[in-house]
Amino acid sequence: MTTLITGGARGLGRALVENLSAAGEPVIATHRGAVPEALASGARWLKADMTDAASLAALGPSLGETAVDTLICNAGLLKDRHQDIDSGYPPELWAEMFAVNVTGVFLTVQALLPALRRAKGAKIAIISSQMGSSTRASGGSLIYRASKAAAVNLGRNLAVELKGQGISVGIYHPGWVQTDMGGPSAAITPAQSAAGLIERIHTLGPATTGCFETWDGTPFPF
Numbered sequence: 229m230t231t232l233i234t235g236g237a238r239g240l241g242r243a244l245v246e247n248l249s250a251a252g253e254p255v256i257a258t259h260r261g262a263v264p265e266a267l268a269s270g271a272r273w274l275k276a277d278m279t280d281a282a283s284l285a286a287l288g289p290s291l292g293e294t295a296v297d298t299l300i301c302n303a304g305l306l307k308d309r310h311q312d313i314d315s316g317y318p319p320e321l322w323a324e325m326f327a328v329n330v331t332g333v334f335l336t337v338q339a340l341l342p343a344l345r346r347a348k349g350a351k352i353a354i355i356s357s358q359m360g361s362s363t364r365a366s367g368g369s370l371i372y373r374a375s376k377a378a379a380v381n382l383g384r385n386l387a388v389e390l391k392g393q394g395i396s397v398g399i400y401h402p403g404w405v406q407t408d409m410g411g412p413s414a415a416i417t418p419a420q421s422a423a424g425l426i427e428r429i430h431t432l433g434p435a436t437t438g439c440f441e442t443w444d445g446t447p448f449p450f
Contacts, residue, residue: 230347232256232296234278234336235303236271237263239407240355243418244300245271247426256296258287258303278303278332279324288339295346298429300353301333306409308371322371329375334382350395353429354383358401358442363449380440380450387438396437400425403443416443 231248235241236257242264248255249270257267258276274290277283305328311317333354344350358364360376383399390397402421406414424443432439440448 229297230254230256230294231298231300232258232340232343233271233300233302234258234276234332235260236273237261237267239409240402240405240418240421241302242267243422244302244425247419247422256291256294276336278305278336279327281335284332284335284339286339287336288342291340291343293346294343296340296343296350297347298351298353299337299340299344300355300425300429301336302355303332304329304355304357304409306369306372308369311370313370317370325371326375326378329372330378330382333379337386344395345393348394349433351429351432352383352386352390352395352397353425353432354379354386354397354399355402355425356380356383356399356440358448361440361449383440384438384450391434391437394434396432396434398429398432398436399438399440400428401440401442401448 233241233244236245237259245255245257245267255271257271258274260277263273276287305325308321356379357376359373360380380399383397387397403416404410404414405421406412406417421443428441440450442448
């Protein structure tokens with residue numbers, strides 16, 4: 229059962245690669261920079277930049293006839309902390325973060341549709357955030373919140389589009405994770421989040437496609 233993970237070289241992506249590789253499952257992971265030496269032999273690595281459409285389009289052909297059973301759209305960007313609403317949030321930051329958190333997700337799915345169709349009962353997991361829920365509108369990080377809300381909406385609509393093709397789509401909040409994005413004071417480790425997410429993805433299917441859940445299986449409001 230082959231899994232492809234975007235943004236696999238660090239943070240939560242790295243924990244997902246480590247978990248699945250340790251279980252003996254074939255893993256393909258994308259990276260933008262250097263691959264940590266400890267991960268180099270645990271997966272097949274493909275270079276991809278989530279802001280570069282040509283880079284993402286090349287993912288499909290690079291797989292040849294490989295079937296992808298699970299695609300985990302993990303790569304994400306949070307760069308708008310502490311922006312001032314009067315003078316911050318410049319348009320180029322909106323463009324960059326939406327390119328990674330929304331457009332890049334869609335283009336990755338689009339590029340990998342042939343590989344997903346080659347698998348039986350393929351799954352797509354979109355890592356969004358509770359900050360993309362309208363019930364968590366507490367202000368701050370406006371671009372990140374808007375982009376993650378868009379990712380939730382994208383996932384819900386992809387679930388409808390792809391259900392007839394036997395491809396299920398789940399959207400997940402990974403928890404507050406001790407990564408560069410979450411910070412050292414976060415509630416759970418990357419390994420804990422990865423284990424919970426993998427369990428969620430294993431249970432994903434036609435009956436639950438379009439779900440929005442936390443890493444521990446709690447349904448999350450849209």
